[in-house]
Amino acid sequence: MAEAHQAVGFQFTVRPDGVDLKLSQEVIKNIYLSGVTAWKKRAIQFKNGVLAGVYPASPSSWLIVVIAMMSSLYIHVDPSLGMINAIKDNLPFLKYSTGLQTRAVLSAILFATGLWLFLIYLLRYTLKALLSYHEWIFESHGKMSSSTKVWLSLVKMFSGRRPLLYSFQASLPRLPVPSVDDTIHRYLESVRPLLDSQQYNQMEVLASEFKASMATQLQRYLILKSWWATNYVSDWWEEYIYLRGRTPIMVNSNFYIMDLLYVTPTHRQAARAGNVVHAMLQYRRKLERGEHAPLRALGTVPMCSTQMERMFNTTRIPGIETGEQLFGSGQFNQQTLPLTLFPILTDIVQHLTDRKHLVVYHRGRFFHVWLYTGGRHLLPSELETQFQRILNDTSEPQPGELKLAALTAGNRVPWARTRIKYFSQGVNKVSLDAIESAAFFLALDDEPQGYEPAKTNSLDSYAKSLLHGKCYDRWFDKSFTLISYPNGKMGVNVEHSWADAPIVGHMWEYVAATDCFHLGYTEEGHCKGDVNKGLPYPTRLQWQIPKECQDVIEASYLSAKQIADDVDFHGYLFNEFGKGLIKKCRTSPDAFIQLALQLAQFRDQGVFCLTYESSMTRMFRDGRTETVRSCTSEAVEFVRAMEDASATRFALFRKAADKHQNMYRLAMTGSGIDRHLFCLYIVSKYLGVDSPFLKKVLSEPWKLSTSQTPQQQLNLVDINKFPKYVSAGGGFGPVADDGYGVSYIIIGENLITFHISSKFSSPDTDSYRFGQNIRKAMIDIQALFKTENDKKIVENAKRVPLENGKKYI
Structure with missing residues (x-):
């Protein structure tokens, strides 16, 4: 009962001579300190808001x-x-x-x-x-x-001087709308190496018909939107690509980020979680105050920071619009309703402010943990104490509680309906509100994970654990789920709709550096600082889940498990050479890797395919991503020359690399292809017109989907001084049923980590095999430069000066 007494702020007794009131000084003190902290926070936010507003x-x-x-x-x-x-x-x-x-x-x-x-x-x-x-x-x-x-x-x-995180927002230019002619020309150029002559001629006809008929009208609406909205792409991209999706977001949308590759600061699970959560709270405080330095290219050109606003206190809520009820009533049908009034199932992103608690999942139980005491963050040692209490708790899950989170891993429609039917009132609503309003979600796992050089598949198992876990031990709807393992390793599973990978990567870099180089641990591996055992214990969330709801949970779990079991993952550390050697070859590391991926893809499948590489557009207001179509005619010519051992393959590599760099730069500067075509398609649907060209373009499968994880804050850790403190990067699930997903991170000068995913159900793909093909392709391309350098040495050796110093052989 000690916890109950601590929770009582005041007591009163009614007596014949009046009321005897007893106040708890400790609670009154905490209330006072909380109020002071809240007003101080408002004052700082107001001050920084003014500074950013007049910047x-x-x-x-x-x-x-x-x-x-x-x-x-x-x-x-x-x-x-x-x-x-x-x-x-x-x-x-x-x-x-x-x-x-x-x-x-x-x-x-x-x-x-x-x-x-x-x-x-x-x-x-x-x-x-x-x-x-x-x-x-x-x-x-x-x-x-x-x-x-x-x-x-x-x-x-x-x-100006000393800009805050949002200081440049009002000065960022709007994303320009490319001309239709330029976009169609680049699109036809991108598909030329993938189509035979007949198919390409048909595509040219469709493109010409589109330009002659509706392109001008659609473009006019798009330009109007670009004038009115801060970004003509981002809101539609978030809604139509992410929030309207009805398939499971686990594996299909969410992505993951790994811990440090070689270093584990402590092997105590509660201690590591304590330091990491405290570092996240420090990051969140600076984020809410806008005190982080804005990311700037060349140290000067600012990037948009809008996506960072929803990093914490954010949840994706499964929702059903009222249009479904109208359509289901039988009063309307598809012929009488205009396109924009069709019944639409859509999720929403709910972002709250000033959340002061965390929800922790451990062995099928959900715990509510306060993050503040006396108007301040819990110290790392205090968080360690709270997490250790949860780890020591031996209580059993309530009926239906164990696999409850599987609802967020399955199809969105059953989850939306179940949420309305069973979680809109009573204790279920209170507990669900606690999860959805939490700063973020923490999963304390009971099986160790992490990279172990002695185990060939340790990185594979680690990635699958982060990507989907057991399908019921991550809350996939939270902006991110922090995952803690019993051996001290950590990781993050991220919901994709609210932001892209570099945004969470920025936070994770800060957290890793703060954890290892600022907070630290005792010799025994505990968090530094005094242990406060007077904190109120974490409280269990209560559930009353009927049998019908448990059946839906089980169905969602089985659906999600089928997806998870089908993920064929392979993590590969390429350490034969890295960015240092590639730059000495006077070429872009990204172009080098993308051409290696094209060579590996051709060797693996025997054909070329439409390739997706993600590029950012954050030099523009509210910018997110653009697609670089990496399978170019130049890349195809180079790959064929590599397979034929052509003498011109080095020159062809240079040509293909230059082409790729130019396309990447066009995408970054608002002249990409795919976001423009996507928005033209959305406008056509709103107008109720049908475009065979746009329909064909948007139905093309991306059999090879790639993305680079950037390192953004190189000043946080000196990799030359601390070479072991490097991240393993992150990855995502396969995009196509018969294709590959490849994420890679260029770490320091001598290491590149590849995260490769595909599906076991596809007889044509094998992630391990593809990893070996990547390795061979990287080495084969590097050999071209060695051969070229050897030729130069021989040529220089022939140019020996004669004794007179004026003539050469």
Whole structure:
């Protein structure tokens, strides 16, 4: 009963002579401290909001402008060209006030404020115009033109000092809408190596018909949206690609990020979880205050930070729009309803603010853990204590509780209906609200995972655990589930709709560095700091799950397990060489790897396929991703030359690599193909018109889907000094039933990690085999450079100078 007594803030007894009131000083103290912290947080958020709102100016600059205007009154100089007098004579609340001097001062202050705001907007739009220049990205690495140097200097000059996370948001340019002609030309160019002559001619006919018929009308609507919305792609991308999907998001949408590859700071599960959760809370505090430094290319060009807003306190909620009820009533049918009123099943992303608790899953039980005490975060040692209490708890799951989270792993429609029917009232609603409103979800697993060099499939098992686990021990709807293993390893499973991988990667880099280099552990492996055993114990969430609901849970679990069991995963560490050697070859590491993937794909399947590589568009406001179609005509020609041992293959590699780099740069600068075609298709559906061309384009399968995980904060850990403190990156499930998903991370100078996924059910794919093909392709391409260098050495050796020093053999 000790916990119950601690929870009582005050007691009172009614007596004949009055009420005897007893207050708990400890609770009153905590209430006071919580209030002080809340008001302090609001004040900091307000201050930082003002700083970001007036950026690149500063609040102090307003005072400078006001003083300058006031000074002009005393030296009888009117820099306003009569506007101060006009304000003084025409504004009612100044016109009839007493005191000529007061009226003049107030008029000067109003004019100075207006001038200050005008200058802010002038600075912002000047910076926006500068940031719309993208020629710098097309220049050769290490070679910067004079115009780009001047541009870079101007950007630095107009960017101000000490920007906060959201300081540049108002200055970022909008994503431009490419012309229809350019998009169709690039699309036809991208499919040319994949189609025979007859198929390509048919596609040309479809494209010509589309341009001649409806393209202009669709493009006009799209341009109108680009003027009105901050980004013409992102909201439709989130809704139609993610939230309207009815298939399970586990494996099909969610992705994962691994822990440090070689280092485990402590093997105590509760201690590691304590440090990592505390580091996440520190990151969240800086995020809510906007105090993180904005990510900037070249250290100067800012990237959009919008996606970071929903990192914490966010859950994907399965939802059924009211259109379904209308359609189900029998009053309407598909012929009488316009397209936009068809019954639509869609999820929503629910983001809350200032959540102060965490929900922890362990051995089939859900626990509620407070993250604050006395107006401050729990210390790592206090979090360790709480998590250890959960690990020591031997209570049994309630009926239906063990596999409850499988509802988030199965199809969305059963989950949406079950949520409404069984979790909209009573204790089930209270417990579900606790999960969905939590800062994030923590799973304390009971089976160790992680990379072990002695075990050939340790990385495979680790990846599958992060990607889907047991199908009921992650809450796949949370923005992310933090996963803790009994050997001290960690990992993250991420819901994809709210953000892309680099956003969570940014947080994970910060957490890993803070955990290892700032918080640290005792010699025994515990969190540093005193142990506070007076904290209230974590509380079990209560459930009343009837048999009918348990049947739905079991069905969702079986559906999810079938998907999970079909995932063929292979993690491969390529350490023969890395970024250092590739850069010495004077080529892009990404282009090198993408061409190796094309060579591996051809050797594995015997044919070329449509290839997806993800590129970011965060140089634009609210930008997310764009597709780079890596299987180009140049890449195909190079691969065929490699298989034929052609003497021209080195030159063909250079040509293919240059082509890939140019396409990647076009995608980054808003001139990609696929997002434009996707939005044109959405507009056509809203207008109720049918385009065979767009339908054909969007139905093409991506049999090879690839993505690079970037390292974004290289300043956090000196890899040269601490070479073992490197991340293993992350990965995702297979996109096509008969294709491969490949994620890779270039770590330091000498390591590249590949995460390869496919399906066991496909007789044509094998993830381990594909990994071996990647290895051989990488080595074969590197050998081209060695051969080329040997040729140069021989040629130079022949150019031996004669004794006179003027003639050569």
